[in-house]
Amino acid sequence: MEQLELIATSTFGVEAVVKRELIALGFKVTSTENGKVTFLSDKNGIAKANLWLRSADRVLLKVGEFDAVTFDELYDRTGELEWEKYIPNDGEFVVNGKSVKSKLFSISDCQRIVKKSMVDRLKKGHKVNVLPEIGDKYDILISILKDKATLTIDTSGAGLHKRGYRVETVEAPIKETLAATMILLSYWSKDRILYDVFCGSGTIPIEAAMIGRNIAPGLSRDFASKHWEFIGPEIWKEEIKKAYLAIDHDVEIKIFASDINNRNLNAARENAIEAGVDDCITFQNLDFKDVGYENNYGIVISNPPYGERLNDDNEVKKIYKDMGRIFNKLDTWSKYWLTSYEKFETPYNKKADRQRKLYNGRIEARYYQYYGPRPPLPNKK
Secondary structure (H helix, E strand, O other): OOOEEEEEEOOOOOHHHHHHHHHHOOOEEEEEEOOEEEEEEOHHHHHHHHHHOOOOOEEEEEEEEEEOOOHHHHHHHHHOOOHHHOOOOOOEEEEEEEEEOOOOOOHHHHHHHHHHHHHHHHHHHHOOOOOOOOOOEEEEEEEEEOOEEEEEEEOOOOOOOOOOOOOOOOOOOOOHHHHHHHHHOOOOOOOOOEEEOOOOOOHHHHHHHHHHOOOOOOOOOOOHHHHOOOOOHHHHHHHHHHHHHOOOOOOOOOEEEEOOOHHHHHHHHHHHHHHOOHHHEEEEOOOHHHOOOOOOOOEEEEOOOOHHHHOOHHHHHHHHHHHHHHHOOOOOOEEEEEEOOOOOHHHHOOOOOEEEEEEEOOEEEEEEEEOOOOOOOOOOO
C-alpha cells in the first residue's frame, strides 16, 4: 500500500506529547519541529490519526517540499506534483499561505502562483479544459520557511479540538486539545482518583473520562477527508468500527468535578452527557475549599481563575493562597495547575517540581506540576 507523509500540527510546547501519541498509535515518526510532527502511514493512517489524536491541532497530507526563491520556481515545482492523485476534476480547492524569513514574502502572490500552477496541472492530469470546483473542498497550505516551500492538504477540516460534545459553553473555556495535553503530561491513570476543582464547562474531566474509557476523541465529528475519493468511504468505516470496538465500557473511573458557579456545572453536565461519559464523573456545586479530599494518592488537574478572567489581582492572589493552604497539606497527592499568573508560586507558597509553557488560545500560560509519590503496588495474592 502507498506510503504517505503526514504532519500532525500542534501549539508550541506540545510537540513531544503529540509524538508520544503517534508512536503509541503505531506510526513511524520521522521528524519533530516547532509546531509539527511528521510521520509515515498509509491511507488508513489519515483516518486513524484524525480519530485518535488528542493533543494535535490538525493532520496535514504532505504533497511536496522544495526550495523556491523565485515565483517561476514556485510555479514550476508546484506543477511537478501529482495533484490529480488527490483532487478530482470537480474538487474545490482554496490556497492559504504563510512565509517566514524567505525571499518570497508576499503571501497573496504565493497563494496566487500556487493556485494557478495547480489549476494548470489538474487540467492536464484530468484531461479537461475547465475545473468547475463544485465538489468536495480541499484546503491547501503553502508554507515557506527560509526559502523551503512545503505544500500540504488539510485532512481534518475543523480543528481537532472540536470534538463534537460541547453543546454548552462558559466564559473562557480551555480547548479540548489543551485539556487532553494537561492530562497526558500528568501521572493520572484510570485507576487513580482525579479532581478538577475549577471545572468550568467540564473539559478536563470529560477528556480524562474519554482517555480512561479509551474513547477516540474524533468519533462524534466530521472530517474533510472523510468525503475524499482519494481515501474512500470504506477506509473511514473500517477505522471508525475499530475505534468503537476499542471503547472500554466496563472500566470504573472515579472523577470529581466541582465549581462554585452552578451555571458552569449545568454546562459541564450537558457536555458530559453528550460525550457519553456522565456516569464517570461526579459533579459538585462546591467551592474548592469545601471539597472533601479524604483519599490518598489523588490527582488534581485544574485551570484556576487568573488575571485575564478576573481582572482583580488581589482576588487572584487570595485564591492561590487558599489553594496552597489546602493542597500543600495533601502529601500523597499530585497537583497540576494551569495559569497565566506569572508569580503563582509566591501566593501558593510552594515551588513547582516542573513548569511548562503552554498556550490557552492566545494566552501564554504556565503549567505548574507538583509531583506526589506513586501509589504502592497492590499486594500479590
